[in-house]
Amino acid sequence: MWGHLRDRDHGRAALAGEASAAAAEALLRSEGAPEHPGRTRSAAFFDVDNTLMRGASIYHFARGLAARDLFTTRDLLRFGWGQMIFRISGTEQPDHINAAREAALAFVAGHKVDDLVTLCEEIYDDSMASRIWEGARVLVQRHLNAGQRVWLVTATPVELADIIKRRLGLSGALGTVAESVDGVYTGRLVGDLLHGPAKAQAVRALAKLEDLDLSACTAYSDSYNDLPLLSAVGHPNAVNPDDDLQGYAAAHGWPVHDFRRHRRALTVGLPAAVAGAVAGGVAVGVLRRRRRF
Numbered sequence: 397m398w399g400h401l402r403d404r405d406h407g408r409a410a411l412a413g414e415a416s417a418a419a420a421e422a423l424l425r426s427e428g429a430p431e432h433p434g435r436t437r438s439a440a441f442f443d444v445d446n447t448l449m450r451g452a453s454i455y456h457f458a459r460g461l462a463a464r465d466l467f468t469t470r471d472l473l474r475f476g477w478g479q480m481i482f483r484i485s486g487t488e489q490p491d492h493i494n495a496a497r498e499a500a501l502a503f504v505a506g507h508k509v510d511d512l513v514t515l516c517e518e519i520y521d522d523s524m525a526s527r528i529w530e531g532a533r534v535l536v537q538r539h540l541n542a543g544q545r546v547w548l549v550t551a552t553p554v555e556l557a558d559i560i561k562r563r564l565g566l567s568g569a570l571g572t573v574a575e576s577v578d579g580v581y582t583g584r585l586v587g588d589l590l591h592g593p594a595k596a597q598a599v600r601a602l603a604k605l606e607d608l609d610l611s612a613c614t615a616y617s618d619s620y621n622d623l624p625l626l627s628a629v630g631h632p633n634a635v636n637p638d639d640d641l642q643g644y645a646a647a648h649g650w651p652v653h654d655f656r657r658h659r660r661a662l663t664v665g666l667p668a669a670v671a672g673a674v675a676g677g678v679a680v681g682v683l684r685r686r687r688r689f
Contacts, residue, residue, distance in 0.1 A: 399632040412587030413597025415573040418546075419554050424568055438612035439567070441625065442532070443600055444550035444560065447635045453552045453560070460519030465545050505583025509576050511554065516559045524562040525563065532635065533656035535616065536564065542652040545606070549599060549615075549625060551591040570598045596624035614655075620644065 445452045485672050545567035548557050557571030573586040590598055603610050611630040614624075620640035628630035634645040634652045645652050 405506070408588040409592070409594040410481050410587070410597045411596040412572070412585070412590050413599075414601045415586035416570045416590050416594075416598040417556060417601035417605055418560075419573045420570050420602065423554075436543055436612075437545055437607060437609040439545040439606070440536070441547050441549045441570075441613065441615040441629065442536065443595075443615075443617035443619065443622055443625070443635075444548055444552055444557065447527060447616055448532045448536075448548070448560075449524065450529065453524065453550065453556065456524050456527070457516070457519055457552075457556055460523055461515070464515070482498070505581055507581055509579050509581065512553075512581075513555050513559070516556045519671055520556070520559050520563060524560070528564070529636075529655040531653060532616075533564075534633075536566070536651065540565070546606075547599075547602070549595045551589045568602075570595070570602060583600045592621050592626045595622060596628040599625060599628050617641070626650075647650070 409658055442448050445454075454518075455620050476597075536546055547567055548569040548571070550557050550569070552560075552571050553619050554573050556567065557569035559568075560570035570590060575584045575586050576581045588594060599610070599613075599615075602608065606640030608612045610628055613629040614631040614633060615629040616624050616633045616635045617626055618634070618636045618638060618641065620638055623641075623644070626634075632645075632650050633652055636654055636656050637645060637652060642652065
């Protein structure tokens with residue numbers, strides 16, 4: 397499906413962005429969405445992790461897989477550590493991102509796309525729906541009420557991003573695309589994770605497909621790593637920003653939305669919470685191993 401993109405002289409970020417936009421359009425067509433919705437040329441783009449949702453969606457997904465005995469305790473521990481660092485520091489570390497990518501690819505290789513979609517639906521309903529920031533819901537609804545399209549832009553796998561989109565009644569979702577052949581994952585990505593510059597590439601590619609005027613569009617993110625995305629639109633916003641983005645937004649007069657309450661209490665209490673979740677995963681893993689013998 398993506399061979400024609402591989403032949404182009406694009407970097408991995410550009411390839412990831414184009415693949416994400418093409419996959420999003422294909423999903424919309426499969427759902428019967430009109431090609432020309434007849435709405436304004438403006439749209440709002442929301443990052444997911446810590447912007448729309450508390451914490452990292454890929455970690456919640458990993459926990460859901462572990463609960464279904466489809467992910468190892470070791471993988472859960474790795475995700476737990478990355479999630480703890482992410483929540484405390486507010487930054488995404490490259491080694492955590494790479495670990496998430498490798499673990500996700502190892503899981504999906506050889507599995508059917510339809511099976512993963514079913515798992516995504518179950519996991520979102522069980523453990524992710526309650527993590528949506530109420531303040532973010534208000535922002536989303538404001539754009540929908542204005543007749544604007546609202547899109548997710550996230551490093552989360554596009555299948556999971558599309559579930560979040562459908563559950564929240566949004567227009568579309570741009571996410572990381574894992575390569576598949578005949579409906580089965582190969583274990584390779586198309587380009588790279590939709591992260592950093594790749595998000596901006598995806599939004600630009602989508603703007604061409606959807607006839608959007610990016611100067612009239614709005615974007616929301618919590619991370620300084622998303623400056624390429626925020627800078628690609630006319631109305632950038634910081635949501636629950638990390639320290640670097642907080643400073644940049646203040647210096648450039650960008651709106652800042654902070655939905656976190658008692659941030660210090662959250663920071664202090666988080667390690668115990670993560671440790672509890674990981675310990676629970678370990679306990680489940682031990683019990684399952686015992687049942688096998």
